Amino acid sequence: MTASRSVILGLVALPLVYFTAFFLVPLMTVFVASLTDAQQGGMTFSNYARILLDEYHWSVIAVTFRLGILTTLICIVLGYPLAWYLVRIVKWRTWRRICVILLVLPLFTSNIVRSFGWMVLLGRNGLVNETLQAGGLIERPIRFLGTETGILIGLVYILLPFVVLTIGNALAKVDHSLEQASADLGASSASTFWHVTFPLSIPGVVSGSIIVFALAVSAYVTPALLSGGRVTVLAVLVFQQYSSVFNFHYGGALAITLLVFTLLMIAIASLVSRLGAR
């Protein structure tokens, strides 16, 4: 590299200072506070003990991660066929373009607005219950709001486009000559799919899953609106501590717990995908 040190410094300095001051340092502040005793000061693990030795907190963690895992699985099951449709089945470019716009539109709309739409749809007299009743499928309205099912419907809805985009990108990159070769060698189209195309699309599935899972376990708005306060997830606990209780020590420990669990799951997912790719 011929560039002088000053050029590099000139390019790096501002972003580095900014991200240190307003990203790294604030996170460190939370971490330090989570390890500090609320009353006496001094280092302590009591804030974490309060979370990890308590049954209630584990049940909240369980709900959070159950919702995260289910959301991810359902997103893949619904997202894969849609991605396949957009990449492989749609031949008319304009229609594909419209579909992609429809897919991205929810991403460009606030979580509030989208969850609000579901509040209207899933209510006691909402369109979903009325349709199910009119169709004779149920006798009395099902309660969706304030249940894990309601939150799940909302989370899947909000995160589905991410999976479709990542899987779609992976499918678009698959080399057709490999599938051709498989067919020429006598494989059925199902067998070509399972042995050639699907494995090649796994990186897209994994990166989509990681995004969805990370966003699902840390989602605050959707659970807050669709739970009506009846179902508690980790993010809701964090918010309560910072917005109304103002206990930065216990709140910090909750925030770090959420962060660590999220990063841990992401690490496991990428490890599994790397092992699977071998």
Add this chain to the structure above:
Amino acid sequence: MAIRFLIRVLAIMTLAYLMLPLIVIIGASLTTSEFLAFPPQGLTLRWYEVVVLDPTYVDSFVTSAILAMLATLVAVALAVPAALAIARHDFPGKAAFSSLLLSPLVLPHLVLGAALLQFGSSIGLVRNFSALLVGHVVIVTPFVLRTVLPLLSREQQTLEEASRDLGADAFTTFFLVTLPQIRSGIISGAIFAFITSFINVELSIFNTTASLNTIPVQLFNYVQYSVDPTIAAVSAATILAAVVAIIVLDLTVGLDFLSENE
């Protein structure tokens, strides 16, 4: 062929599922009834009139728009030099530098919001516009970095070297050779950045007040207690804003990214 048909049906149904809540909101915002109704009872634009005449909504809209615009500008100013450094130079800690700038993408925004509140309260940076801006810049910068980086390819570098060899200085080379090549990345990154800031709740919610509010946070506060056609009208307005943003994105950089390159 039966499977193909099944996929087609499933895909169309999934697309319909994606559209449903948005259609419901737009429909409900047109109702003539005093309460939220879908299908709407009659058609009227009077709820939009109520919104436009309500200064708190207008103020929040303006705050959100200015906030998103400034956050995007700062993000571009931070991300483009960072991308140039990462793509063109070797320096110690390069990998750490790039993951530092990209990590807000996977970090829960709520955790970052809480962290900035706690840190900000120790230096007096709370519940004002600067506090909002500081946080928004952190979460939107990675979007610009991620769209600009892939455009700074090796072939690109030889063009820059040719420009330098022909006697152009660093600034001329940047503006005449590099910038035109990464322009589409900057535009699409900036649009994603703008939207991400414009719809954010998790970060803003810690630093908004009754007099300084962003539109999503204001909606969030209302929706938790009451739902009426006014809320639907505000929501529908943000959906229309999103439609405009997507059309701009489609026309400038093209959204045809799920097609196969054959």
